Structures are given as structure tokens and as C-alpha cells.
Amino acid sequence: MKLIDALELLKKPVPENAPPLRVCLACGFTPLHLQTFLAAQLRAFLPQHRVEIKTGLFGDLAGNLERLSSSDVDAVAVVMEWQDLDPRLGIRSLGGWRAADLPDIMESAHQRTAQIVETLKRLSLSIPVSFCPPTLPLPPLFTTRSQQVSAYELHLREIVASFLALISRAPGVRIVNAQCLDELSPLGERFDMKSEVMAGFPYALAHASVIAEILATLIQNPPPKKGLITDLDDTLWAGILGEVGVEAVSWHLDQHTHLHGLYQQLLASFASAGILIGVASKNDPALVEKAFTRKDLILTHESIFPFEIHWGRKSESVQRILEAWNVGSDAVVFIDDSPMEVAEVHAAFPEMECIVFPKSDYLAFWKLLRRLRDLFGKIVVTEEDAIRLQSIRNANVLREYSRTTHGSLDDFLQNAEAKILFTFGKRASDARALELINKTNQFNLNGRRFSESAWSSRLKNPETFLVTATYEDKFGPLGKIAVLLGRVESKTLFVDAWVMSCRAFSRRIEHQCLKYLFEKFKTDEIVFDFEATPRNSPLQEFFKQWLGDLPAHGFSISKASFFEKVPSISHHVEEEVIDGNG
Amino acid sequence: MTETDDRLIRCFSAVFPALAADGIRSASVESVEDWDSLAALRLAAVLEEEYGIQIDLPDLQELSSFEAVRHYLRKRWGVS
Numbered sequence: 046m047k048l049i050d051a052l053e054l055l056k057k058p059v060p061e062n063a064p065p066l067r068v069c070l071a072c073g074f075t076p077l078h079l080q081t082f083l084a085a086q087l088r089a090f091l092p093q094h095r096v097e098i099k100t101g102l103f104g105d106l107a108g109n110l111e112r113l114s115s116s117d118v119d120a121v122a123v124v125m126e127w128q129d130l131d132p133r134l135g136i137r138s139l140g141g142w143r144a145a146d147l148p149d150i151m152e153s154a155h156q157r158t159a160q161i162v163e164t165l166k167r168l169s170l171s172i173p174v175s176f177c178p179p180t181l182p183l184p185p186l187f188t189t190r191s192q193q194v195s196a197y198e199l200h201l202r203e204i205v206a207s208f209l210a211l212i213s214r215a216p217g218v219r220i221v222n223a224q225c226l227d228e229l230s231p232l233g234e235r236f237d238m239k240s241e242v243m244a245g246f247p248y249a250l251a252h253a254s255v256i257a258e259i260l261a262t263l264i265q266n267p268p269p270k271k272g273l274i275t276d277l278d279d280t281l282w283a284g285i286l287g288e289v290g291v292e293a294v295s296w297h298l299d300q301h302t303h304l305h306g307l308y309q310q311l312l313a314s315f316a317s318a319g320i321l322i323g324v325a326s327k328n329d330p331a332l333v334e335k336a337f338t339r340k341d342l343i344l345t346h347e348s349i350f351p352f353e354i355h356w357g358r359k360s361e362s363v364q365r366i367l368e369a370w371n372v373g374s375d376a377v378v379f380i381d382d383s384p385m386e387v388a389e390v391h392a393a394f395p396e397m398e399c400i401v402f403p404k405s406d407y408l409a410f411w412k413l414l415r416r417l418r419d420l421f422g423k424i425v426v427t428e429e430d431a432i433r434l435q436s437i438r439n440a441n442v443l444r445e446y447s448r449t450t451h452g453s454l455d456d457f458l459q460n461a462e463a464k465i466l467f468t469f470g471k472r473a474s475d476a477r478a479l480e481l482i483n484k485t486n487q488f489n490l491n492g493r494r495f496s497e498s499a500w501s502s503r504l505k506n507p508e509t510f511l512v513t514a515t516y517e518d519k520f521g522p523l524g525k526i527a528v529l530l531g532r533v534e535s536k537t538l539f540v541d542a543w544v545m546s547c548r549a550f551s552r553r554i555e556h557q558c559l560k561y562l563f564e565k566f567k568t569d570e571i572v573f574d575f576e577a578t579p580r581n582s583p584l585q586e587f588f589k590q591w592l593g594d595l596p597a598h599g600f601s602i603s604k605a606s607f608f609e610k611v612p613s614i615s616h617h618v619e620e621e622v623i624d625g626n627g
Numbered sequence: 628m629t630e631t632d633d634r635l636i637r638c639f640s641a642v643f644p645a646l647a648a649d650g651i652r653s654a655s656v657e658s659v660e661d662w663d664s665l666a667a668l669r670l671a672a673v674l675e676e677e678y679g680i681q682i683d684l685p686d687l688q689e690l691s692s693f694e695a696v697r698h699y700l701r702k703r704w705g706v707s
Contacts, residue, residue, distance in 0.1 A: 049677060078672060
């Protein structure tokens, strides 16, 4: 982005009532154009927000961080440069580059990083912190030629690397990837000495723009895609299965089909992180079944669900896979080597990212691997990620049971040996609770999303309570699948947020949640902060059982009405209280 | 109005968003409240990027009005 484009973007009017996004840009140098670029990139990513950038005092990165109060901002962007570790590592100081000074500079850098670690750990408990480590070339202060690295320089880099490793373990800290920065901003073009001397701003405009873009991405933290649907022939493997046979399809180095092996390897990595992998292939089902018995496959049969193998249209396969996964098309990526198939699926699902597999273009393939990691990248792999595929398989067992046997849901649930654990307690570090709130669409009381800082500050309110539900039955665990956030005011119970994963539908967990609330709080009425959204009709249908009609904003349900109409619920219920909630 | 004027007006409009379109050509340090040292640095950076030039510190003092900037670009960098 050019500076003039950034300034023009910031001139555009913000929608009325746009929620503020208050970001603190903490750096030791004059923020100048970096502030402009960061504000513009955030506006570009989040046009429905009013972006406000706050900055601190020139030359005092550590102090700026220490003075920062988590209630003032929604996110922090920290940009560190070498001079923040010791002013002698910058060019504005004339403190000395004598050989004898170097041990002291190292010691100073060590102490400064130790000081900043503690501040960042404290801040990241309540607000997300995006951190950019030093990006500029070091000045020629070491005694070696520039071609030869100095032991002191290595020690300095070791200090920074140890510091980054320490802060990376704090749950709210996101660190700019130096490799990504190196690709986008050549090292030799980053430093603007004139600007540094004249204005105390060390970055060339292009470099400032790149740093701002990466930081804005970390602050925005877009939700990862949930599933990938892949073709088989000339995509997951090289060759047409129906023509060459099971033994001749390949993905190996010696047959020059190695990129298909790498593709499988990436998909297997995705599956291990809870990303759903489905197959849509025009093929003979028996042959595909046989192909997946090959022991040398990197992406195994168990990692894939469902398989849509037939000669019908790909868009029909994709539709069925979306139904099995119960996710929206915008959360899924489709990959096929045929541009025609890709176009057909994209026409049916315009919001889906549809990609042609570049089977003979190595550069394009390398970019595809990187692109896919970006689309599906997640900061942590949770317990729920590990069991997601199994629980979706189980949900389909339940659906299939209902469809084929016409047996009653009561019978099924009574034999399911279902257990629900309600956890009553406010733990801001529970990333899964916030993740569920922010990504659940269908069973969602109002579609309201929370930033990490807003969530943390909400939980600090003494009147607020938080309940999460964890479910398992004889088919396996579903993990933490429901979150209820509410408050008690004048003996009335208000539910402000309620979400439940679509994997947990048809098990009457939602009924058990309400029963739990009525009994836990001994209340006669629950008021719901309901808003209709384009996608929360499953929740609306649930409440229709009690209201007789679709719910309206601020509706309530009485205890008497609830217990009069609630169907049989036979879960084994346990409760865990983790702090003085509510 | 020349193409150069159009480009320069765009630069001024971006750096001084509160400035009305009909006030840009007469804008100066004295008449524009927002024209502080920070805005001067921003204007110089935008001009450098837009015209591919390098503005020296002593020259920065000269750039005190729209007309002065136009004159500087023409005389120092041959932008016409």
C-alpha cells in the first residue's frame, strides 16, 4: 500500500455507530507513517469498525508498555527495533561502538528483554498482543567485516530468539514471522537513514507498509477455514485411477509425482489439527476403496470423511459434504485439477474458495501449499480439534439412524449413555469458549462476536456468569460444545450469549442446558438477549417449542412453561465449579 | 488545470483531509491549521513516493504552500 492510498483510505467516512477498535501501537521510535499504515490496513480489513490508534512516548518502548492499561485498548501492536534493546544499537545514539562496549551492550539487551517479557506476559492475559521483533539491519558496530558474522551479533540474536520463545508461550501473544517479512520486504531496502536522522522514523515507506499489513492480519486474526474438499485423480495422486489401476497411481519422488505426496502430507497435517477433509471424485467407488487400502498413502482413509465417489456433478457432492459437516460454504476450500469442475463448483457456491490444483507447475504448487496453510492456520490445536472428525462421524450415525429406522429419538438417546459436564466458572484463558462464541452461526442466540479484550473484560464483571457444556456418549466425545454467558440482576436471570456447536444437535443438550440454568439459579424465568440472524434458524426453531412462534427480541421463558413442555432428557449430568462465578 | 496539478491536489487532499477542494490551491502553512511539523513530514513523504524524488532537509523549509511545492517540483525536479 502506498502512503497516499493509506491516507485516502482513512479519509473515507466510517459507518455510524461503528464499534471502536482501539489499538495501541507501542514502539520506541516516532510512529509517524507506521501509524498511518496500520490504521489504514485495519480499516481495509475491518471496514465496519472505527479504528483508533494510540501511541506512546518517543524512545521508551518498555515504559510505553508498562504504562499501558488493558482497559484502554482492544489490542496492542508492539514494534521493537535494535535500539530498544540498547540505544547504542541504533544510529541516533553516540554512546560508543568501541570493542570494549560490546559486552555491556549485550548485558543491556539481556536486561531489557527480561523487563519486557514480564510486561508482555501481564498484558497478554487480558488483551491480544501482536509483536514485531527487530527487522532492520544492525549498524556496523561489531569488529568483523559485514561478510563475517561476529560472535557478539550471534549472541545478540540469541538473546532476541530466547526472548521471543518466552513470549510466544503467553497465550495472547502473536509474533510476526520473520520469514514472511523477509519475503515481502527485502532487508537491504528497509532502512531509511535520512528519515531516521531527520524525524526519528527508521523505516522506508514500503517496509512500514509491510509491517503494518502483517500486524493488522495478526490483530484481525481471521477465523481459519474449517474444511477442505479434494479431488483424487491427478490431485491427491498422479494418474487416473480408472485407467491405470490402483497400483499405478503415484505420489513419489522416483516417479516425479512427488508434489502429490507433499499435498497428501499437508492434508494429513490438516486432519491432525482438526481440519475436516472430504473427497469429491468422479470415480468407481470400489476402485477408490481399494486404492485407499494402499499402505503407502500419506493421507489415510481414516482421516477423510465423507467420501463422495460417483459420476454425478461435483457440486452435488460438495453439497452433501457440507451437510455432513454442517458448515457453511464460506468456511470450505475446494481443490480439483480440472478447471471445469472448479468452475462448476464455484458457480454453485460463490462464497467457497475453489482452487485448480497445479499438477505440473511447481512454483504454483509451492504457492498453493503456503496459501492453504494461511487459510487454515490456527494458533493452537485444542482437544476439540482432535476429536472433531470422530464426532461428525457420530452425528451422521445419529442422522442415519433416525432416517433408516424411524426409531424414536428417545430410544436412541436413552441407549447412547450420554454424559454432560457443566463447567461453572469464568476462565478468560479458556480459548475454546471464545472460539465457540465467535464461530458458531446456527445455534447462536444473537450472532454477537467478542474481541479477546471485550471477552476478558466481560468475564471480569462480577455479575457475569459463564457456563460451558462438555458432552460424550458411547460413540465418543464431542468435547466442549456449548457456551452460556449471562448475568443475574434483581433475581432475574439474563442470558446474553448462548451458542452450541452444530455437531451437538439432536441430542437434547440444549434442553439440558436450560434445565441446568433453572435449577442452578433457582429462578422462575430466564430472559434471552435474542436477535434473529440470517443463520440462526435452528435456534429459533428450538425456542418455538415453548413460544409457539418464532422468538422476538428480549423474550423470556418461565420455569413452569419449560418443565411442562420439555421432552425426556436422559443424560447423566455432572457439574464442575472452577471459581466463584456469579 | 495540468496533470501535475491534479496529482499535487491529490497529495494535498490526502495529507490535509479537512481541506476543502476549492481551498487546496491556496493552501499554505499560515492558512491550514493542520499544517504542523508532522503534516510537513507526511507531505514530504507522499511527494517523494508519488514523484520518485528525494527531498533534502533544507528544501523542506521551502515547501510552505501549494504554490511553493508546485514551484519546487518544477524547478528542482523538472516536473511540469
